[in-house]
Amino acid sequence: MPAQQLAGLTRAQAPRVRRFGHRRSHPRTLAQPYRIRRSCGGRPRGRDNGGVQVAVCGPAEATPEETAQARRVGELLAERGVTVLCGGGGGVMAAVAAGVRDRAGLVIGVRPDDGTAPALAELSASVVTNMGQARNAILVWSADAVIAVGGSWGTLSEVALAMRRGGIPVVVLGGWRVVDAHGAPVPGPVHAATPDAAVRLALGS
Template identity: 80%
Template structure:
């Protein structure tokens, strides 16, 4: 997430960090413009998804998969997969909805079409 924050910040983006903890450990936040402390653990994933105009899932952690699932259930927002998870149905075919991307640029184009 540090690289995503740095990239957004380098292009003049506003970077909001949504923390799962109580904020007592400052952690690295050099490229974060503002921080929201939730103290909700992984439940903060729902806050992220419901606050997003698009969801780009990077990598393959379990928390990332929960964000993909929540975003798909929400609907109405693009969901892009950059590396990591590929969601397949029982027959092994890709599930309709999440869009795979090979690069960060491709992911942003898919998430925020002009």
């Protein structure tokens, strides 16, 4: 509509113009983890760890011992006010999510699928990647520390990605150990004997 015609219209008569705001994008390097806004889910109880995000990895087909350990890890991290990231599946992932929710914490599932399958009820929110196992990289690069509970090929890939990334604590509770051709342990992640020790090592206190 021409400007001279617009000038003669009242506010109610004027056409509505939808304004699309331009969100300024800031460059982000892989060394800067992506953050989940905590305001949407509330602040977990316990000591505030300044928005620390810890990824807990483990097999979807877990033993009862691994499930119990993962649940305890989730409880301890939630008590410390940590945002917990997991793969959003069953086994260790479901157990750690349940532990976090038991302590009214925040747990985010970084899912490998397209989101058509129902999400775990224990999750505070889900990130649907539709990237298959490539989502392991997103999970690891979004974390300030990684705790692996139990062992599987998928878990091993997450530990390897975390070690390859460097600069963050990588803690293994049970599971597999990597050895060289002579059977000697390969230096890498720190091994913990208990869930309490794993959380202390991951958080540095």
